[in-house]
Amino acid sequence: MVQTLTISARAKINLTLDVLGKRPDGYHEVAMIMQTLELADLVHLRQADSILIETDNPRLPGDESNLAYRAAALLRRECGVDHGVHIRLEKKIPMAAGLAGGSSDAAAVLKGLVQLWKLPLTPEDLSRLGASLGSDVPFCLYGGTALATGRGEVITQLQDLPSRPVVLAKPPVDVATASVYKGYRPEAVVVHPDTQSVLTAISQGNWHKVEQSLVNVLESVTVNEHPQIAIIKAMMLNAGATGSLMSGSGPTVFCLAENDDTAQQIAQRLTQECKAEVIVTRTSQRETK
Numbered sequence: 150m151v152q153t154l155t156i157s158a159r160a161k162i163n164l165t166l167d168v169l170g171k172r173p174d175g176y177h178e179v180a181m182i183m184q185t186l187e188l189a190d191l192v193h194l195r196q197a198d199s200i201l202i203e204t205d206n207p208r209l210p211g212d213e214s215n216l217a218y219r220a221a222a223l224l225r226r227e228c229g230v231d232h233g234v235h236i237r238l239e240k241k242i243p244m245a246a247g248l249a250g251g252s253s254d255a256a257a258v259l260k261g262l263v264q265l266w267k268l269p270l271t272p273e274d275l276s277r278l279g280a281s282l283g284s285d286v287p288f289c290l291y292g293g294t295a296l297a298t299g300r301g302e303v304i305t306q307l308q309d310l311p312s313r314p315v316v317l318a319k320p321p322v323d324v325a326t327a328s329v330y331k332g333y334r335p336e337a338v339v340v341h342p343d344t345q346s347v348l349t350a351i352s353q354g355n356w357h358k359v360e361q362s363l364v365n366v367l368e369s370v371t372v373n374e375h376p377q378i379a380i381i382k383a384m385m386l387n388a389g390a391t392g393s394l395m396s397g398s399g400p401t402v403f404c405l406a407e408n409d410d411t412a413q414q415i416a417q418r419l420t421q422e423c424k425a426e427v428i429v430t431r432t433s434q435r436e437t438k
């Protein structure tokens with residue numbers, strides 16, 4: 150019987166993010182092209198008598214409000230089992246950053262507990278349960294490249310793109326997703342993404358076209374509050390990036406680079422010239438086909 154498991158909980162970036170309208174349930178209807186990264190938290194699971202959580206980051210809730218804890222409690226309730234689990238989170242993904250760290254930890258716990266607790270759940274069951282924890286959780290369960298619609302929980306998997314170097318820069322501010330959506334004003338948006346043409350570019354494996362088409366309508370809200378986001382974007386492009394954008398509700402800005410050397414040079418310039426946490430990583434492909 151499996152007693153322990155370690156799962157990688159990958160970060161995500163949004164290659165496009167469009168808001169299509171406000172829904173009766175208070176959420177926003179979105180169309181987003183999402184991409185997982187190699188950057189990942191490590192989620193260690195061990196059989197236990199109750200649900201326990203331990204993290205290496207003092208800023209992270211170590212109680213029932215942690216999304217990883219909530220994922221385990223949800224599965225226990227839904228499947229009517231009384232097993233427990235000790236969850237240890239090794240955080241590598243910056244928090245409240247627009248990189249879905251919490252959602253990805255929750256997705257990793259859901260996947261891990263299906264194995265550890267031997268639960269008869271299909272990927273569709275897990276996706277439905279994940280969506281009740283957060284709109285980004287279903288994407289984190291699938292990974293790779295995908296179109297997310299609805300409030301973000303309806304996932305259409307896309308063809309994998311070749312792996313590409315990515316540089317992340319997170320300015321030292323935390324952004325709450327709910328307040329960004331609340332501050333969204335359609336009339337303030339200058340450009341919407343051309344989602345259809347990015348989908349075509351992805352189907353052709355054409356990174357160059359994707360990089361030219363990166364647009365996130367939530368930038369208009371977060372940049373207003375944190376102008377350093379626009380400065381970092383410009384710096385990345387000046388330093389040789391092939392495309393740059395804010396991820397999700399921010400404040401992390403990412404850029405893509407032609408090769409590892411250019412990515413390292415961009416990271417060095419950012420580290421010297423701006424106040425931000427800088428990480429070099431790569432896009433990652435789906436783990437199971």
Ligand SMILES: C[C@@](CO)(OP(=O)(O)O)[C@H](O)COP(=O)(O)OP(=O)(O)OC[C@H]1O[C@@H](n2ccc(N)nc2=O)[C@H](O)[C@@H]1O
Nearest residue numbers: 176177247248249283284285300301326327330397398399
């Ligand atoms: C903006 C995005 C883009 O990928 O990511 P992050 O910046 O959080 O990483 C997502 O839409 C975030 O998804 P997630 O972080 O799971 O949000 P949720 O917990 O579902 O929702 C948090 C709050 O954001 C608002 N919300 C979220 C999703 C959506 N489509 N419309 C909304 O209005 C709601 O006010 C909700 O109460």
Ligand SMILES: Nc1ncnc2c1ncn2[C@@H]1O[C@H](COP(=O)(O)OP(=O)(O)O)[C@@H](O)[C@H]1O
Nearest residue numbers: 215216217244245246247248249250251252254
């Ligand atoms: N396991 C977790 N990892 C990170 N944040 C978590 C976790 N559980 C709950 N949270 C809370 O969720 C909020 C959003 O975190 P995160 O998922 O990292 O950001 P984002 O939604 O911007 O991608 C944070 O303020 C944090 O307190």
